[in-house]
Amino acid sequence: MMILRSSPSSPFVRKVRIAVRMLGCDDRVELRAAAITNPTAPLSATNPLGKIPALVLEDGRTLYDSRVILDYLDHIAGGGRIIPRDAQARFEALTLQALCDGAMDACVLIVYESRYRPAEMHVQSWLDRQAGKVARALDALEASPPPLTATPHVGDIALACLLGYRDLRFDRTWRNGHPRLHAWHDAFAAAVPAFAATAP
Numbered sequence: 001m002m003i004l005r006s007s008p009s010s011p012f013v014r015k016v017r018i019a020v021r022m023l024g025c026d027d028r029v030e031l032r033a034a035a036i037t038n039p040t041a042p043l044s045a046t047n048p049l050g051k052i053p054a055l056v057l058e059d060g061r062t063l064y065d066s067r068v069i070l071d072y073l074d075h076i077a078g079g080g081r082i083i084p085r086d087a088q089a090r091f092e093a094l095t096l097q098a099l100c101d102g103a104m105d106a107c108v109l110i111v112y113e114s115r116y117r118p119a120e121m122h123v124q125s126w127l128d129r130q131a132g133k134v135a136r137a138l139d140a141l142e143a144s145p146p147p148l149t150a151t152p153h154v155g156d157i158a159l160a161c162l163l164g165y166r167d168l169r170f171d172r173t174w175r176n177g178h179p180r181l182h183a184w185h186d187a188f189a190a191a192v193p194a195f196a197a198t199a200p
Helices: 011-022 042-046 066-076 087-116 124-143 154-169 179-191 193-197
Strands: 002-006 029-033 054-056
Touching (some): 124 179
Parallel strands (some): 002 029
16 A cells, blocks of 8 residues: 555645545555654655655665655556656656746745744745746746646646635635636546545
8 A cells, every 4th residue: 555645735636536446546655744843753754855745666665755645556557647758748748747837836935934934934025936937837828728638637627726725725716816727627527527626
């Protein structure tokens, strides 16, 4: 049994959990909560960065981050399932994943700024820079939402998790001015039951 060190609110963990369900690996992966702020917890022993998700394989090796884990899950599921085999489609999917992961990173940094630093120590120019990354990503995605295929790929999964995290932590504000993304989100949720099943 593989062990996924995780937290239910992490959008990066949600990416992995969706992939696990989509690829039929539920019976091979056990979720375990990770103490991300404790440097002596098992997470830091398996991932020196102390970040989630981390997937501990049956032989004791650990894979991280979410992109590597999704690649591995696709591999053990036969390949070509959530990472396209065709070169053009593959790099489009991986680029979309990189864009959405970058926007999620910026969202998490904004959340952490308010969670771990007192208000008088916030650096507004830094917060604005992170918010700008997210705004530009959402605007680019609104201008050209990805088509949903019969089996969504890693880029689609990452986009759904980005939008879900914006719903969770930012009061669904992304929906204002992004009607095409709103429609895409609803279509993904309807097509992929794992999205609702993994909601924090």
